[in-house]
Structure formats: C-alpha cells, structure tokens
Amino acid sequence: MRDVAALAGVSLKTVSRVVNSERGVSEVLIGKVKRAADELDYRHDLTASNLRRSDRKTATIGLIFEDVSNPYFSSVHRGIEEVAREHGTAVFAASVDENPARERDLVVAFTQRRVDAIIMSPTVRDQTYLDHERRGGLVVVFVDREPRGFDADCVVTDNEPGAALATGHLLKRGHIRVAFVGDFETITTASQRHAGYAKAMSSAGAPAFPDLVRRGVRTKDAATEAVLALLDAPEPPTAIFAAQNLITMGAVRALQLRGLQHSVALVGFDDFSMADALVPGVTVVAQDPREIGRMAARLAFVRIKAPDLPTAVYVVPSGLVIRGSGEIPPGR
Amino acid sequence: MRDVAALAGVSLKTVSRVVNSERGVSEVLIGKVKRAADELDYRHDLTASNLRRSDRKTATIGLIFEDVSNPYFSSVHRGIEEVAREHGTAVFAASVDENPARERDLVVAFTQRRVDAIIMSPTVRDQTYLDHERRGGLVVVFVDREPRGFDADCVVTDNEPGAALATGHLLKRGHIRVAFVGDFETITTASQRHAGYAKAMSSAGAPAFPDLVRRGVRTKDAATEAVLALLDAPEPPTAIFAAQNLITMGAVRALQLRGLQHSVALVGFDDFSMADALVPGVTVVAQDPREIGRMAARLAFVRIKAPDLPTAVYVVPSGLVIRGSGEIPPGR
DNA sequence: GGGCGATTAGATAACGTTGTCATTACGAAA
DNA sequence: TTTCGTAATGACAACGTTATCTAATCGCCC
Numbered sequence: 001m002r003d004v005a006a007l008a009g010v011s012l013k014t015v016s017r018v019v020n021s022e023r024g025v026s027e028v029l030i031g032k033v034k035r036a037a038d039e040l041d042y043r044h045d046l047t048a049s050n051l052r053r054s055d056r057k058t059a060t061i062g063l064i065f066e067d068v069s070n071p072y073f074s075s076v077h078r079g080i081e082e083v084a085r086e087h088g089t090a091v092f093a094a095s096v097d098e099n100p101a102r103e104r105d106l107v108v109a110f111t112q113r114r115v116d117a118i119i120m121s122p123t124v125r126d127q128t129y130l131d132h133e134r135r136g137g138l139v140v141v142f143v144d145r146e147p148r149g150f151d152a153d154c155v156v157t158d159n160e161p162g163a164a165l166a167t168g169h170l171l172k173r174g175h176i177r178v179a180f181v182g183d184f185e186t187i188t189t190a191s192q193r194h195a196g197y198a199k200a201m202s203s204a205g206a207p208a209f210p211d212l213v214r215r216g217v218r219t220k221d222a223a224t225e226a227v228l229a230l231l232d233a234p235e236p237p238t239a240i241f242a243a244q245n246l247i248t249m250g251a252v253r254a255l256q257l258r259g260l261q262h263s264v265a266l267v268g269f270d271d272f273s274m275a276d277a278l279v280p281g282v283t284v285v286a287q288d289p290r291e292i293g294r295m296a297a298r299l300a301f302v303r304i305k306a307p308d309l310p311t312a313v314y315v316v317p318s319g320l321v322i323r324g325s326g327e328i329p330p331g332r
Numbered sequence: 333m334r335d336v337a338a339l340a341g342v343s344l345k346t347v348s349r350v351v352n353s354e355r356g357v358s359e360v361l362i363g364k365v366k367r368a369a370d371e372l373d374y375r376h377d378l379t380a381s382n383l384r385r386s387d388r389k390t391a392t393i394g395l396i397f398e399d400v401s402n403p404y405f406s407s408v409h410r411g412i413e414e415v416a417r418e419h420g421t422a423v424f425a426a427s428v429d430e431n432p433a434r435e436r437d438l439v440v441a442f443t444q445r446r447v448d449a450i451i452m453s454p455t456v457r458d459q460t461y462l463d464h465e466r467r468g469g470l471v472v473v474f475v476d477r478e479p480r481g482f483d484a485d486c487v488v489t490d491n492e493p494g495a496a497l498a499t500g501h502l503l504k505r506g507h508i509r510v511a512f513v514g515d516f517e518t519i520t521t522a523s524q525r526h527a528g529y530a531k532a533m534s535s536a537g538a539p540a541f542p543d544l545v546r547r548g549v550r551t552k553d554a555a556t557e558a559v560l561a562l563l564d565a566p567e568p569p570t571a572i573f574a575a576q577n578l579i580t581m582g583a584v585r586a587l588q589l590r591g592l593q594h595s596v597a598l599v600g601f602d603d604f605s606m607a608d609a610l611v612p613g614v615t616v617v618a619q620d621p622r623e624i625g626r627m628a629a630r631l632a633f634v635r636i637k638a639p640d641l642p643t644a645v646y647v648v649p650s651g652l653v654i655r656g657s658g659e660i661p662p663g664r
Numbered sequence: 665g666g667g668c669g670a671t672t673a674g675a676t677a678a679c680g681t682t683g684t685c686a687t688t689a690c691g692a693a694a
Numbered sequence: 695t696t697t698c699g700t701a702a703t704g705a706c707a708a709c710g711t712t713a714t715c716t717a718a719t720c721g722c723c724c
Contacts, residue, residue, distance in 0.1 A: 001680060011704045016682060024702060041467050046444040047379045047390070048680035051709045058379070060445065068425075069410040069622075071403060071605070078401040081427055090441055093400075093425045095413055109422055112378040113392065135373050252609050273403070274606040277584050290401075333710060343674045348712060356672060380710035383679045 001042070008036035019044050050114070061300060062092040062110035064103060064120035069095075072245055072270055072289050073121070076143055079293020080119060087301055089116070096123045104129060111138060117300040122147045125186055139307065141300045143292055145188045146313065153303060154313045155296045159189050159269075162285040162318040163196025166267040167241050169283070169320060171204040175239035175265060175330045179212040179230050181223060181251060182243030190215070193243040193269055212237050223250025224257075231258050238264060238330040245270035252282060267326040269318075276323055283326025287318045333374070340368035351376050382446065393632060394424040394442035396435060396452035401427075404577055404602055404621050405453070408475055411625020412451060419633055421448070432456045443470060449632040454479045457518055471639065473632045475624055477520045478645065485635060486645045487628045491521050491601075494617040494650040495528025498599040499573050501615070501652060503536040507571035507597060507662045511544040511562050513555060513583065514575030522547070525575040525601055544569050555582025556589075563590050570596060570662040577602035584610060599658040601650075608655055615658025619650045 005015045010029055017025050018033040025033075036042075050058050061084060065073040077093055084091050092110060096102045103124045110118055117139035127150035130140055140147075142154040170178050180197045183190035194215070201208060211233065214226040223246060230237055231254065242248040248268030255261040262280065271286035295314055303309065320326075337347045342361055349357050350365040357365075368374075382390050393416060397405040409425055416423050424442060428434045435456045442450055449471035459482035462472055472479075474486040502510050512529045515522035526547070533540065543565065546558040555578060562569055563586065574580040580600030587593040594612060603618035627646055635641065 012680095013682080013704060013706095014702090017703090020682085026702065029703085041464055043440075043443055043465075043468055045446065045680055047446050048383050048709090049682070051380050051383060051680080051711090052682040053709085054683070056709090058445075062422075067410070068400075068413065069403070069406040071401070071406075074401040074403075074406040077425070078399070078427065081400065081425075088441075090394075090424050090445060091426065092422050093409070093413075094423065095410065108375075109420075111375055113390075113422060114377060114379050132373055133375075136375055249606060249609070252606075256609060272606070273604065274581060274584075274610065277581070277588060277610055278606065279611045344710095345674060345676095345712080346672090349673090352712085358672065361673085377710055380679090381712070383681090383710080384712040385679085386713070388679090 001045075003040055004033065004036045004042050007040060008032040056114070057116050057304070058114045059087070059089045060092065060113065060115045061089055061117045061119060061297075062094070062106070062113075062115040064094055064096060064106045064110075064118060066121060066123060067095045067097060068093050070246075071273060072144075072287075075289035076121075076293035076296070079290035079295075080297040081293075082290075083294050083297035083301070089301075100124045107133060111136065116304050117141065119143060119296050119300055121145055137307070139300055139303045141296050141303070143296045148188075151311050153296075153299045153311050155292050155299065156189070156313065156315055157287045157292070157318050158315050159192035160196035160199070162287075163193035163241070163243065163269060164200040165196075165318075165320055166269060166285045166326075167197045167200035168204065169326055170239040170241065170265055170267055171200060171206065173239075173265065173327060173329055176206050177209060177212060177235070177237045177330075178206070178239045178241060179209075179214070179227075179237035180241050180243065181214045181217055181226050181230075181247050183218055183247075184216045190243060197241055197243075209237075211235070217247055217250075220246045220250040220253070223247040224254045225250075227251045227254035228257065231255070231260060231264070236264070239328075240264060240266050242266065242268040244268075245272045248272065248275075248282060248284065252278060261325070263328065265326055265328040265330070271321060275321075278325075280325045280328070281323025283323045284321050285318050286321045288316055292316050335372055336365065336368045336374050339372060340364040388446070389448050389636070390446045391419070391421045392424065392445065392447045393421055393449045393451060393629075394426070394438070394445075394447040396426055396428060396438045396442075396450060398453060398455060399427045399429060400425050402578075403605060404476075404619075407621035408625035408628070411622035411627075412629040413625075414622075415626050415629035415633070421633075428455045436461060439465060443468065448636050449473065451475060451628050451632055453477055455519075469639070471632055471635045473628050473635070475628045480520075483643050485628075485631045485643050487624050487631065488521075488645065488647055489619045489624070489650050490647050491524035492528035492531070494619075495525035495573070495575065495601060496532040497528075497650075497652055498601060498617045498658075499529045499532035500536065501658055502571040502573065502597055502599055503532060503538065505571075505597065505659060505661055508538050509541060509544060509567070509569045509662075510538070510571045510573060511541075511546070511559075511569035512573050512575065513546045513549050513558050513562075513579050515550055515579075516548045522575060529573055529575075541569075543567070549579055549582075552578045552582040552585075555579040556586045557582075559583045559586035560589065563587075563592060563596070568596075571660075572596060572598045574598065574600040576600075577604045580604065580607075580614060580616065584614060593657070594660065597658055597660040597662070603653060607653075610657075612657045612660070613655025615655045616653050617650050618653045620648055624648050 005012045119141045121144040127147040130150045140152045185191040242251045268284040275282040337344045451473045453476040459479040472484045517523040574583045600616040607614040
C-alpha cells in the first residue's frame, strides 16, 4: 500500500480511501491510485485491515460438522454458503469425525482466526465450554442437534413429529412389529426420533418391543449388521424405521442380502441420493438440509449484528416422501 | 496480551514467548503467564500474529469447487482436510456453481484473506489470470481438471485410459452401438473421457456413431433427457457410457423410466452412493476422490515450503467395479 | 575476584491497515 | 476584502502481535 501511494504520488490514507471506496476523493486521484495498484499487482490485505478496523469483523465464519462429506452436511454447507455469499463472507468447514476432543480444538482454531460466527452440529455431550468463547464475542448457531448446557440459536428438523409420522405410516398399513434402528441416545436427534417412534407405537396401542429397538448404530456397516441381526432373529420385524440416512442405506443393503426388500417394509429418516432409483423406492421422511443451512446462516448474520437478541430454536418441517418401501403390507 | 502481561507482572514479549512455547522462559514465569491468560479468557490472535511473523503463513488454505455438496467434491474435500489437519491448517471451501465470474471472485476473496494455498478444480476456460496472484506468492494446486494457460501442480484421474477401459468393457461383451454421454468438451475431464471412448471404439474397429454421442450434459436431469432421447431414437444404442457421476444417475433414471435397465448396458465414470444397491448394480470406473484430495493437499504443503520446485501432474489410477449393469449383453 | 559465556527478560520498532484529527484550498456569503 | 463552511488530502497513532537488539543476572573458571 505504501508502494502504491508512492507510485501514485499520494498519501497512504488516500490509497486506503480508494481501496475502501470511501467518498471524498477526487476522480483524478482515484484514477491515479487504481492505475498504480494495477501496475504493482496490489492486493488489499483483509487480515491487516481487520486488525485496525473498529468493527473487527473478518467476514469469515466457521462450520463444524461430523463429516463434511456426509451428504446431509454437505447440503447444509451449501445452504450456508448461499447466504454467506450474499454477505461477502468466506466459510471454513471442518469435520469432527469420531474424535470428541476435536470439536473443541476446531472451536479454538476458528476463534484464533477471529471468525465472526461458528455454525456447528454438536457432537460432544456438553457445550458449556463455549461460554468461555462467547465472552469473547463469538456467535454460535447450532444445526441439526440442540446443544446442551449452552443457550444459543438452533435450527433443527421436527424430529419427534417426523419420526412419529414415519412410524405411524407403517402402523396404519397394519404393521405391529415395527423395529427402530438409530444412533446413541446421547445424540439429541436420535433420542428425539426414538421418542417419536415410541409415542406413535404406544398411541396406536402397539406394545413396546425391546428386542426390536437397536440403538448406538452410527455407520452404514453397523446398520447393515444390526438389521441382519433383526431379520435373523426368531421373531423378526415386519417393518423397520431407520432413524438416519446412513442407517437407511445400511438397512437397504441388509434387506437385499436376505432378499427381503419386497417383504419387509422400510421407512427412513433423511432423504438420500438414488433413494428413488432403488427397487423398491425407499420411502423416507425428508428433511430440507439446504434450507436448514440457509436458515442457520441467516440467524448467524442477524446475531452478529445484534448479539443481545433472545435466542430461539427454529424448526424446519420435514415431509413424507412415498416411494414404495414404506407401503409394503405386513405378513408376506 | 498487554493485560495478561500486566496481570502476570511480565513484559509483552514474555507472554508472546509463552504463547508460542518458545524456549528461554523460566518455569516460574510460564506458570504465572498461563494463569493470567486463563483468568482473563485470553485468546491468541492468529491474524495479528501472522501480520508480524516473518514467514507470513496463515495456516489456512482455500478450496474452490464446482459444488461443495457434490459427493465427488465433498470426498476430495475430506481427503484434503485429513492432511490439512496434520499441518494445523484450516480450510475454506466454496462453490463456483454455474457462474464463471465467481471462480475469480473466490480467488480474490481467498487471496485477500492471505491463504497459503488454493486447491481448485478449474471451471473457467483459462487460468492465465492466476499469474497475477502467483507473483504475490500464492500456491495453487489443481484437482480433477488440468488448468489452461497456467503451469501448476495438478492431481487428476487417468481419465482417458479409464474411459477406454469402460468402453472396452462394453465392446468386449459384443456391443457395437455404444453411446457416450458427457459434459462440454471445454471441460478437460469430459474431453479426455470422450477421447478414451473414441479411441476404444476405433481400436475395436467400431465405426463412430455421431448420433450416439451427447455432449454438453451437465446435470442429472439433463442426463435423463439426453438418455431418453437416445433410447427413443429409431436406432437406439445397446450400451451407454456415462462420463460422470451425475450423468450416470440420470441415465439410471432414464433406463428405469423406459423399463430398459436390464436390456441396455450401462457403465459410468465415478462411483456413487448406492450404486451397488440398485438393480442391476451399476458398473463403474471408480476414482478415489479421497486419495486425490490427500495427494493434492500434500502437494500444496510441499510447494508452500519449496515454491520453486518444477510442477508436475499426478495421475491417480481408477479401477473398474463390476456390478451387473455393464455386463448386460447386446440384443435382448 | 574478575572476566566470560549462557541464559532470561524487557524495550522498541515494525507488520499493513484504518480512525482521528489537522491542514489546505476553494468558493460563497457578508 | 474578510470570514466562514465545505470538500479534499495528509500526518500520525493505533490495532495485537513478533523480530531484533540490549540489559541484567547467574554460574563457572582461571
């Protein structure tokens, strides 16, 4: 910037004004400065600018997900990016994977880079550690799962009603022995979806079948195994509710391995690519992950401007997508 | 930092030394400083640190892809993240979408934030504009597609041999009227895959069928339409080579719509989720996108340390995954 | 006991930028 | 002609950190 000023024959401050398109610089000087900047391949340094500016906003946000390559999260990411783009904001994205310590490490890594906000899907049991960061002015918005021990904006799907809808859909077709396959109950989404399943079962007068409930299932392969175990049991289910997209995929595989994809009903939570191309098509309760991302980003930008608004939980509705697998009657 | 120094009763520089775990500070003072930092919720500011440090490395890289939610790119992203993590580096990710101006905008946005490197899949025809940035010390590594008009490290799949392998696989089964569906020839991957197709066709003595070659297909829906048109033509193909994952998905849909998924053979380039669960399973030439990401990141970090090494193109091999759709014989 | 090197600590300037205030020039109004 | 307001420009300090250099302290050896 000093060099540009020298070449244009103006002061440092004038270059700064031109770069930031502030008013109060004559056309002549604007031209000179721009030409000099071009000639010298000048690039404005946002990090230095940010250091000095009074608002101290970096126009940067950070995303922390279980896995950026999970199709659900990459769609949320996409939705966030759309809104961030409108705000001229760049987006960090990182995966926690199975490592709980990494959630905190990522928060620190982003905080040190002075992001304006973090949008995250919590994986650790407890988010109280974030109080420390919030005192430093960090904005946090949660997606998919509600935080524990920390009050903040949050965007979630209607997990319980959605799961009840899915389960009810199967019950209405006459199924009674409906299985539930889901993640650990410490994951809020998994426990809410289980609650919806349990509620639908009891309100339909179906007994609870402890042997048909498989929890702590985290991966596609684990789901395949869990469903195989269900199918091979002496009293197998006639229908399955799979509480997450990877689990649904694993369930499809298990049903195919046993040749039961046309005899045992299946409804999944979360849509997934090619669900409509399978035979039978997989009936799912579809979330709108892109909209969830957009909503989360909007909330983040509002809160960056107005940090003291009361926090809220926003629920994005899900909907049943009927494709065949959920409409298989019992007893075939 | 000033406050921490005051509370600990030491100088600014001593705090800096402790924060950066430099040697030459007595245990007593290290303890005092750490306690003071804790008490004041101190967070080291990497942006300011970077401004002053001599290496001027931000431990930040930027990714520019067609679409972060495309499963291929999100896997590449994941591979890059794995390596970045080992280097304590944070990762920006952004999508170009269909907007060519955005590629340059993103490069500028990342450059202004002083990323150490950009890993990108080029979409614009010409990357000469990057010369300007490289003069400023920016490291660029390309993935998936080779750049034009700009010499840089690049990690690609063996597109031409892979496409020839796929096409040859069909020809060996006795197919002659093999169709090609791919993206615009300006996309290097698409043109290389077309070249592999053409080479395999001619070396098998098959004539070129201009009516069976559909180019400029970019989306799943466009692929469905293109394949439907092929199937509905007076002389339809007996086999189809789909040159990219979205196109393969669209082709599957089209075949299903016409009930031809068991009579017309299909081989796709790129694997995709649930390809094995479809009926028939979809035979593909599978890339290893995660390994491509890891390789690209490794190259980036090498070049950050040694900018003057000669550039190279690295080819990650692909392999045929046989699942059924590609083994359908002609004439059924 | 004096000299010396090694170790630890601090004072100061600088990184690239912008906020604040002072200065200049110019015209219009009195 | 003088005064005043306004617009354009610049000088300088500061943002939070680290590089460099100097000073102080210590132990050790002759």
